[in-house]
Amino acid sequence: MEQATAGSLASLGGESMGTRWSARMHVRAGADLHALHAGIQQQLDRVVAQMSPWEAESDISRYRRAPAGSWQALPAEFAAVLDCALEVAAASDGAFDPTVGPLVDLWGFGSTGTPRRIPSPEAIAQARLHAGWQRLQRRDEGRQLLQPGGVQLDLSAIAKGYGADLAAAHLRDRGVAAALVEVGGEIRGYGRKPDGEPWRVLVESEADAGAGVDELPPRVLVLDDLAVATSGDRWHRFEQEGRRYTHTIDPRSGTPVADAAAAVTVVAADAMHADAWATALTVMGAAAGLEFASAHALAARFVARTGAGLEETMTGAFKAHLAP
Structure with missing residues (x-):
């Protein structure tokens, strides 16, 4: 250059x-x-180090693996993006949802390598049990996020x-x-x-x-x-x-x-x-x-x-x- x-x-x-x-x-x-x-x-x-589900040691991947009931610290950038995601989730009545990760994976569009195919209604219902932006709880001015169990954030959008x-x-x-x-x-x-x-x-x-x-x-x-x-x-x-x-x-x-x-x-x-x-x-x-x-x-x-x-x-x- x-x-x-x-x-x-x-x-x-x-x-x-x-x-x-x-x-x-x-x-x-x-x-x-x-x-x-x-x-x-x-x-x-x-951004990749914090929010990429394809990186095993990213903050978002560690959150996915965190045990139920544990509070996970969020970097400032991650917290800012989650603020926006939850704002749009509420305003859109859930048309945007940062907890959609299990469903994205189930249909084969996520980072888990699941083949792209139509899952069974039972599998969809099971995945939906782990989704829902209303399940997210935060404290410490949004810098800590509770893992209620099985929640998989997806911030790709x-x-x-x-x-x-x-x-x-x-x-x-x-x-x-x-x-x-x-x-x-x-x-x-x-x-x-x-x-x-x-x-x-x-x-x-x-x-x-x-x-x-x-x-x-x-x-x-x-x-x-x-x-x-x-x-x-x-x-x-x-x-x-x-x-x-x-x-x-x-x-x-x-x-x-x-x-x-x-x-x-x-x-x-x-x-x-x-x-x-x-x-x-x-x-x-x-x-x-x-x-x-x-x-x-x-x-x-x-x-x-x-x-x-x-x-x-x-x-x-x-x-x-x-x-x-």
């Missing part, structure tokens, strides 16, 4: 959380890009967004005037580019890898100290007996969301909330999700499959963030 020149845009990238991250930055002359890269990676590594926020905050603290950080599709932008313009990002329009790029009109968002996240079923799913099963599990039923929207995009003040709400609205379904988002002034866009092709709907709050 070369030293940055005055008023220049620099680009960095790497890998974390099973995906790729990138950062575009408006940096001052002489900025040490190596140090900035290392700092971003360190922030993302911290919020951790990448939080990682983008953490990386952006790190860059801001290091004097970077403006940055656009992406972690696996979850994006956080702040500040202005060298030309004085805010960051603009193209919203995902393809429902499937093979879909025509012009099937829906391109949508460009203006991210002026905002974040955007997209949830959908094109990334992880399986088919059995002619039916598609998405990786998005409805915690309220214990089964994958039926006829899930192809994509749900949410704009919010931070990527953590955008990430969580994109999942919650996906669980609700396109019609109910749109009604909820409109009633609660959420900036959301839905892409649904219909017999005539893809159908796009969006809230007024989302339209307000579109580039003119």
